Amino acid sequence: MRELEANETLRRDVKRAIEAGLPAYAECGGLMYLSRSIRWRGERAAMVGAIPADAVMNERPIGRGYAHLVATGAAPWRGLAAGEEIEAHEFHHASLENVAPELAYAWRVTRGHGIDGERDGIVLGNLLASFCHLRGAGERGWARALVEAARRRATQPAGALIEEGTA
Secondary structure (H helix, E strand, O other): OHHHHHOHHHHHHHHHHHHOOOOEEEEOHHHHHHEEEEEEOOEEEEOOOOEEEEEEEOOOOOEEEEEEEEEOOOOOOOOOOOOOEEEEEEEEOEEEEOOOOOOEEEEEEEEOOOOOOOEEEEEEOOEEEEOOEEOOOOOOOHHHHHHHHHHHHHOOOOOOOOOOOOO
16 A cells, blocks of 8 residues: 555556546456545555545455446446446455545446445546456457557547447
8 A cells, every 4th residue: 555655656647547538447456546545454545546536445345246237338438338237246345435426337236335335337538447347358348348449549639538339
């Protein structure tokens, strides 16, 4: 936690890249790193600040086991239609506090916990960040869609967003 906080150059560069529209995907610890801060055992450390929320490590797991998600249609580059079902898993001791109320979410949680027991997959521009772990391989995997979005982004003007549903 302290080492991540100490690397101010990396934190600043990551935040700038996300704000500039670079497609990015973060799961679990990545979501925590992109938040404003992490609190653990009474200590707080500044993180990237791309996600308007603060991560808190809890003594007991918050989300554990298989998760079932339903796409809201808000994912920036994954290309899932609203209503599509996604199987995932989660195991996290972290939760988010002070979450900006206006955030969009890629998924509605029907089994599991996700971010708040009802939603997961924070969407900010071309960033998709969640506590749930999705399968990355295959036709419905996120990895191919992310790479395709990054390729498209490379040919667009700085700050442009990838159109929803094109990946």
